[in-house]
Amino acid sequence: MCGVFGIANHPEAANLTYLGLHALQHRGQESAGVVTSEGGTLHAVRKMGLVADVFSKEQLASLRGSVGIGHVRYSTAGGSLPKNVQPLTAEYRHGAVALAHNGNLVNAELLRTKLEAEGAIFSSNSDTEVILQLMARCNETTLAGRLAWALERVQGAYSLVMTSEDRLLVARDPHGFRPLILGRMRTSPHAYVVASETCAFDLIEAERIRDIEPGEVLTIDGAQLVSQHLPPAPPRFCVFEHVYFARPDSRLNDEGVYDLRVRMGAKLAQESPVEADMVIPVPDSGVVAALGYARESGIPFELGLIRNHYVGRTFIEPKDSIRNFGVKLKLNPVPGLLKGKRVIVVDDSIVRGTTSRKIVKMIRDAGAREVHVRISSPPVKSPCFYGIDTPTRAELIAHSHSPAEIARYITADSAAYLSSKGLAEAVREGPERRFCDACFTGDYPIPFDPPTHRRQLRLVEF
Numbered sequence: 001m002c003g004v005f006g007i008a009n010h011p012e013a014a015n016l017t018y019l020g021l022h023a024l025q026h027r028g029q030e031s032a033g034v035v036t037s038e039g040g041t042l043h044a045v046r047k048m049g050l051v052a053d054v055f056s057k058e059q060l061a062s063l064r065g066s067v068g069i070g071h072v073r074y075s076t077a078g079g080s081l082p083k084n085v086q087p088l089t090a091e092y093r094h095g096a097v098a099l100a101h102n103g104n105l106v107n108a109e110l111l112r113t114k115l116e117a118e119g120a121i122f123s124s125n126s127d128t129e130v131i132l133q134l135m136a137r138c139n140e141t142t143l144a145g146r147l148a149w150a151l152e153r154v155q156g157a158y159s160l161v162m163t164s165e166d167r168l169l170v171a172r173d174p175h176g177f178r179p180l181i182l183g184r185m186r187t188s189p190h191a192y193v194v195a196s197e198t199c200a201f202d203l204i205e206a207e208r209i210r211d212i213e214p215g216e217v218l219t220i221d222g223a224q225l226v227s228q229h230l231p232p233a234p235p236r237f238c239v240f241e242h243v244y245f246a247r248p249d250s251r252l253n254d255e256g257v258y259d260l261r262v263r264m265g266a267k268l269a270q271e272s273p274v275e276a277d278m279v280i281p282v283p284d285s286g287v288v289a290a291l292g293y294a295r296e297s298g299i300p301f302e303l304g305l306i307r308n309h310y311v312g313r314t315f316i317e318p319k320d321s322i323r324n325f326g327v328k329l330k331l332n333p334v335p336g337l338l339k340g341k342r343v344i345v346v347d348d349s350i351v352r353g354t355t356s357r358k359i360v361k362m363i364r365d366a367g368a369r370e371v372h373v374r375i376s377s378p379p380v381k382s383p384c385f386y387g388i389d390t391p392t393r394a395e396l397i398a399h400s401h402s403p404a405e406i407a408r409y410i411t412a413d414s415a416a417y418l419s420s421k422g423l424a425e426a427v428r429e430g431p432e433r434r435f436c437d438a439c440f441t442g443d444y445p446i447p448f449d450p451p452t453h454r455r456q457l458r459l460v461e462f
């Protein structure tokens with residue numbers, strides 16, 4: 001759960017990266033950073049906090065150079081600590097390098113153990129640093145060759161932006177778990193941009209060219225773009241990006257997230273109808289699916305819960321103590337609207353069940369006669385190892401409870417999830433368009449089994 005941004009060949013690289021990070025803020029709120037390259041010399045500003053708070057005008061002005069990379073972070077590997085703030089920077093025998101990563105490497109611990117046994121010193125505990133350490137050990141003569149060499153040795157999810165030798169390098173893992181899109185500035189066609197989501201392009205008036213392909217390592221060196229490819233694997237884009245994580249105004253895999261979410265809501269209405277007076281979303285995560293449910297069912301859409309936008313996402317705060325009172329901080333029912341009414345409340349997912357339980361209580365306390373919960377994705381039963389923050393299996397309510405038991409726990413009159421088939425239809429899954437849905441199915445494209453990885457480690461040569 002992070003956002004990355006990169007730009008090459010633009011005199012305003014730092015400012016545009018800063019703006020791009022604003023548009024990606026929903027992907028991570030713990031820390032933000034920008035590194036620019038001025039003829040190969042790196043300038044960096046990185047800090048814990050939101051984009052708006054991290055950079056002062058003076059600091060942005062100090063970020064000189066025509067290549068920039070940026071990162072917003074929510075930690076899924078490595079703690080929420082200043083030393084893990086990205087982009088990471090390092091010096092090695094080929095000069096200075098900066099790297100920003102969205103995703104999670106599943107064999108980073110094992111590679112790190114081996115590297116440390118050989119004497120490597122790490123300056124963070126982020127999985128991303130393993131990539132830099134591997135590059136430093138590689139004898140390939142080109143920068144892209146060194147990056148590709150390192151990436152052939154890591155496993156997991158990565159969408160990367162890197163700068164070194166005054167170039168912008170971009171890479172996406174062979175499964176293509178996390179998004180990464182290439183664009184160019186409308187006013188300056190040689191200024192190439194990459195971002196986790198197209199909403200960053202809209203803000204800076206860039207146009208989308210194409211998605212970075214799964215397994216592609218792209219070097220942008222002046223006006224020249226050179227691609228090479230890692231050994232291929234079946235593409236498995238993360239379906240949870242479409243369900244929850246991405247902004248609805250983004251296009252991922254050349255599909256509008258908004259449209260797919262409307263379809264999820266409509267399918268849910270077809271699969272799990274119920275008589276009611278209104279459909280209300282849990283804002284913001286359930287808004288678009290609720291709209292789809294309302295359109296399909298013909299039941300009026302109302303904003304029964306109002307969100308306080310000045311409180312961050314509650315779940316996204318890693319500490320339990322904050323999450324537990326977070327729902328009240330964030331949401332409040334509209335007085336009068338819900339009284340005596342039969343309400344369908346739509347959200348995108350139930351993780352632990354604590355949010356839904358509090359929301360149902362809140363709606364009942366506001367006088368609703370019936371509360372029916374509808375979830376626009378299947379039950380989350382398994383943790384994600386590829387970069388979406390999910391708690392352990394034991395904490396996932398759907399891992400050990402049926403939908404009927406969950407309905408009782410959250411005190412709803414009924415609760416229903418979108419079926420796996422419904423989700424697949426909504427996102428147009430097919431043989432040529434497969435997704436990673438491990439959080440719903442437990443089908444992990446890269447098996448995460450520490451003993452197996454240890455065995456594989458012996459085969460890793462570097």
Ligand code: AMP
Pocket residue numbers: 244282285313315316347348349350351352353354355356388389390
């Ligand atoms: P919970 O109370 O644990 O069931 O959390 C459910 C709420 O968290 C729903 O409103 C979801 O939109 C939201 N949610 C689901 N997955 C995530 C995630 N990985 N990070 C942050 N929020 C999430």
